[in-house]
Amino acid sequence: MAGKKKKKKQQRPVPADHALVKLLPSLKEAERKVRAKFESVSGFQISRPREDEETFGELMEKLQAIEEQVVQMIDGLSQFEVGELVTWIIPLLDAGSVDFLAGTRRQEGLQVRTAARKALCRRDSWDDEEEEEEHSDGSSENGSSRSQDASPSTAKEPKKMTEKESQYTIGHLVAAYADAGLIVMRSQLWGPARDGDHLALTALLALDPWTVDEPGRVGEGFTSALQVACAGGHVECVEVLLKHRAIFRDKDWQSTPRPFVCASMLTGAGYYDGGKPPGGILHFQSSSLPKRRVARETYVYIIDRLLEEATFCEPGDREMLCNTRFAMLNVDPPPLVEGSGTLVCPPYTPPLPPPVPDAPRVAAATPRYMAGTGAHVGSAVGSALLQRNGPGPNVTSSPTVLGAAPGMPTFDKPPVVIANKGSGKVSSATPRDKAASRGVASGLNGLLIAR
Secondary structure: OOOOOOOOOOOOOOOOOOHHHHHHHHHHHHHHHHHHHOEEEOOEEEOOOOOOOOOHHHHHHHHHHHHHHHHHHHHOOOHHHHHHOHHHHHHHHHOOOOOOOOOOOHHHHHHHHHHHHHHHHHHHHHHHHHHHHHHHHHHHHOOOOOOOOOOHHHOOOOOOOOHHHHHHHHHHHHHHHHHOOOOOOOHHHHHHHHHOOHHHHHHHHOOOOOOOOOOOOHHHOOOOHHHHHHHOOOHHHHHHHHHOOOEEOOEOOOOOOOEOHHHHHHHHOOOOOOOOOOOOOOOOOOOOOOOEEOOHHHHHHHHHHHHHHOEEOOOHHHHHHHHHHHHHHHOOOOOOOOOOOOEEOOOOOOOOOOOOOOOOOOOOOOOHHHOOOOOOOOOHHHHHHHHHHOOOOOEEOOOOHHHOOOOOOEEOOOOOOOEOOOOOOEOOOOHHHHHHHHHHHHHHHHHHHHO
């Protein structure tokens, strides 16, 4: 008797508005607020009390409360839900801001990462069980299934992965999703920022990484993407990172933090040529490229952009940038030694602003007496003439007759005066028309007396 094929349970698809997906933006914003409020002095965090803002401790309490909710949701996910939400769970491996906060959070900052790693391990074990089940079902249909009277002790128990095996499996999983362009991790941002590849950096940031502020490891000098972009004089990369709300810090994240950005700018501009730069300063740049000297105008422009747009987690960094800017504007670097093979980079020229579109022309307001084509259309006399005879050939627009205003219609002959029967008075609708009519009448009387 052939073995029966096991039927998988029908699972409902995970909705797009899953509770975990809705909660992740709140966790991400809470982490950023904590990073923006953080200060470090020799690796120890302190809080900046302000009357109008929340303190560092209050923000940390809110962050921990959200983290606990996220951990509970991840632990309660089924294997099917983990598979459907894998593109949201993998970025949580960068959550917690543990390295940015200089290790002060310890285990509290690792709880979200740990929950995400366990969930991904459950997904991998679920995939392995599916493959074994499909293989056993296919073999049973071909008559090569296991014997039915086999003892239960011979059945394989689920294998538990060691920590090393789980790291290896998760690493391949993350690499596969990253190569497919479905996710982006913090470690992918450091290389393009160092080399000035702003197009690749822009494409990576378009995938919305979990954080752009988390520093790198030993091979990256414990520096962030914004730090190496500033040190290398890559204006386009700095602009892109600032648009994604990157937080600036001058020091690196070593166990004993040392100045990095400002000292690297002075090194890149050539101020330490012929001398020894400050200890612990590394001017990162690809080894395949020649040594470069960045124009100090480029660094001054970067400093101005940082002072305008960047978020600072340490107030002393503003003073450091201002002092570096003052030194570059007032002190010339040593002259470049000929034959040194140093590549001189031209100063950065900001793009011209787009031309201002021409404002639409608004026609001038038309006076009341210019509302029509006839003489004094707005008056009773002009209206009567237009209604009776039309404009006629006697209407002109010459401004030289009788001192008329430019554009004001005039008459070659005196207008016909319409008088009321039996009264001898000229009919008019306005005082202006009455005065004009009296002037015309007096002129006619003068002509009659002259004759």
